[in-house]
Amino acid sequence: MKLFHGWLSSASRRVRLCLAEKGIAYESVPVDLAAQEHHSPAFLAMNPNGVVPALVLDDGRFLYESSTICEYLDETFPTPSLRPADAYVRAQMRNFVRWTDDHALPHLLILNWSLALQPVASQWSDDALATRLARIPTASRREAWLRIARKPYTDDEKRQALESLLALIPKMETSLGSQPWLMGDDYSLADIAAVPFIARIAELAPNALSSDTAPAVADWWRRMQHRPAFxxxxxxxxxxxxxxxxxxxx
Ligand SMILES: N[C@@H](CCC(=O)N[C@@H](CS)C(=O)NCC(=O)O)C(=O)O
Structure with missing residues (x-):
């Protein structure tokens, strides 16, 4: 298999973690997001949403959406299992992953793009920008690139984005309670989904992860980083x- 991914991309990090936990060998193909390689016709043929990651299977078919890819990998390479055996807990796992997609990723985008993509995109001429925007398949990401290139997110917006991202911590603290992993005794795709966000929170707002503020998440994060897959x-x-x-x- 071939994984088209970004080293700093949260969705890509998730899939790399899943592949590593399962010990699946794959070819790594880094995509240069600043050069917008993911808006090329060749990439859009793999992922019509024009975002990383995209997985090319051995038979040449493509898969996109990190949560879908992880579930596919877990079904096709069942050991070790990363989905709870109980159908209800499995459904809860999917809701948790969906929550991170809907409520964590959009906020992290504002913080990460301001650092990683704004310095490049703000240099593009108006003509170059118009050409680049025209290749982006979704209105929401077209708007995000326009913001980065011409109307940078304000400090207030970034502060608000960080505050919203931090909502993940009490959510995880409640789920973890006194159990080792988010869905109970067994490590699952819910834990994998949370890693890229907690990794960034550890860098942006380390105090939010102190054992005084969030003891269960702090312990989870310590154990997570010790896993060989990490x-x-x-x-x-x-x-x-x-x-x-x-x-x-x-
Ligand atoms: N829901 C998608 C989100 C993918 C996504 O937003 N990828 C980001 C990096 S984390 C990306 O490609 N950003 C570049 C862009 O939108 O142009 C998934 O989980 O795969």
Missing amino acids: SLARIDSFDAALQARGAMAQ
């Missing part, structure tokens, strides 16, 4: 990765 999936420091990219460009 380093295999390369959930590297966002800022360090950005700096390395800048150094490479010099």
Whole structure:
């Protein structure tokens, strides 16, 4: 299989983590989001939404949507299982993952794009911007690229985005209670879905993850980072990765 992904992309990090937990070998194809490689016709043929990740199966068929890809991988490579055996708990897992898609990713986008994409997009000429926007398949992402290129998110918007992202912590604290993983005794795709967001919160607002404020999440995060899959999936420091990219460009 071939995974088209972004090293800093939350949805890509999720899929890399799932592949690593399952020990599935794959070819890694990094996509340059700043160069908008994911809006090329070749990429759109794999993922018509024009976002990473996209997985190319061994028989040449494509899959997109990180949560769908993870479920597919769990069905086709059943060991170790990453979905709860009980149908009700499995449904709760899906609702948790959906919550992160709807309520965490849009806020993290504002924070991450301001750092990673704004410096590049703000340099584009009006003509170049118009051409680039025309290739974006969804109105919401067209708007996000326009914001980054011409109407940067304000400090207030970024503060609000971080506050909204932090709503994940009490939600997880409640789910975890006194159990080790979000869906109970067993590690699942819900835990995987949360990792990219908690990893960024650990960098942006470390106090929110202190054992005084959120003891269950703090302990979950400590254990998560010790899993061998965590380093295999390369959930590297966002800022360090950005700096390395800048150094490479010099
Ligand atoms: N719901 C999608 C979200 C994918 C997504 O938003 N990917 C981001 C990176 S995390 C992306 O490709 N951003 C670039 C863009 O929108 O142009 C999934 O889970 O796969």
